[in-house]
Amino acid sequence: MSTGTSERPALRANRAFWLLWVGQAGSTLGSTSSALAMPLLVLALTGSPTQAGLVGFVATGSAVVGLLPAGVVADRLDRRGLMRWCDAGRAGAMAALTVTLALSRPPLVELLGLALVNGSLSALFLAAHSGAVRHVVARADLPTAVARNQVYEQAAVVGGPPLGGVLFAVARPLPFLVDAVSYLISYLTITAICIPLQESQQPSGPREPTRRRLLDGLRWSFAEPFLRASVLYVAALTLVSPAVVLSVIVGASAHGASATETGVIFALSGIGGVAGAVVAPKIQQRWAPGAVLLAAGAVCATAVPLLTTTTHPILLGVILAATGFVSPLINTIIVSYQMRVTPDRLQGQAYASMILIAGSSAALGSLTGGFLLTAIGPTKSLLVLTAVIVTVVVTASSSTALRTGGQMSTSC
Secondary structure, X not given: OOOOHHHOOOHHHOHHHHHHHHHHXXXXXXXXXXXXXXXXXXXHHHOOHHHHHHHHHHHHHHHHHOHHHHHHHHHHOOHHHHXXXXXXXXXXXXXXXXXXXXXXXXXXXHHHHHHHHHHHHHHHHHHHHHHHHHHHOOHXXXXXXXXXXXXXXXXXXXXXXXXXXXXXXXXXXXXXXXXXXXXXXXXXXXXXXXXXXXXXXXXXXXXXXXXXXXXXXXHHXXXXXXXXXXXXXXXXXXXXXXXXXHHHHHHHHHOOOOHHHHHHHHHHXXXXXXXXXXXXXXXXXXXXHHHHHHHHHHHHHHHHHHHHHOOOHHHHHHHHHHXXXXXXXXXXXXXXXXXXXXXXXXXXXXXXXXXXXXXXXXXXXXXXXXXXXXXXXXXXXXXXXXXXXXXXXXXXXXXXXXXXXXXXXOOO
């Protein structure tokens, strides 16, 4: 499979990669800022937590539901053009909200429509972006490139929500204006990339109907032994993660932690994620992928029960930073491997399938965490979740595909 990426410059001198990186770093920061500001806006306008939750559900739900068809579209159409259209659409939607807020009081139906548009376009962009990354860097540089992308994603988790809160406090339209500008910057950086972002597609007969292609990426990923084992392993860990987060929030609140202190807890977790993303390439070079994945699970199994031993926000944050540290390691290994082994015609679909599984598992984890907390409280919930993590890691360690797979020659 020839992609022409072997002729790409080294990553630090790769203009196309850094254009894409800068655009997405700014866009991701803007998105996380407005994601915090949106429920604040709905609460300020309606006073209803239910309506705030409904807007969030539509935004997240439209992104998750749209992932599989987005993958098909992203693999059929020109990726550069598709990403530009997505940025233009999201910039327009946020600009429209900014103007409406400056002039009047937007109705709930407008906010729901905005959430639907933004979520759907985000799914399309994500699917196209995953395939584009593979074409702007040499294959040997993919793990480092994915890790560099994890840096801005983790940094946005740390800086985005506080920025959104500050901007909203200054003026309600401001975080949405900043998000619109961030999409515009992404549009311009993508436009400035001159190299192809996909292989030329030679028609070989009539195309299969889209409805029949929706599961192609999922089928391909599950037919590849290491991807199948690692995705299922991560889905099981992701099921636990939101329940752990919810348990920490409820437990901290029960012991009198303020909203600011709770924010500090998760800011420290995000800092751990940034550190993990920075060192991910070196760790991936020194240890086998399966060993890193299993070690990451062991770190989580050690850290989660420690959360029951303290109520101090700083200590809770430091413990969570350990779980934040291993998250980008896991993502870097699996995403870079998927990009390297997946045919170009299935790049968007395979990546979208993986995100769909993780997103569905996270949603189920939130629901499970709520039931656990209601039934047995935060401390016992964390111990039950620890038992689940240990079971997952022990079970995964018996998988030959996970323990020995995931390594590829950089010359292929």
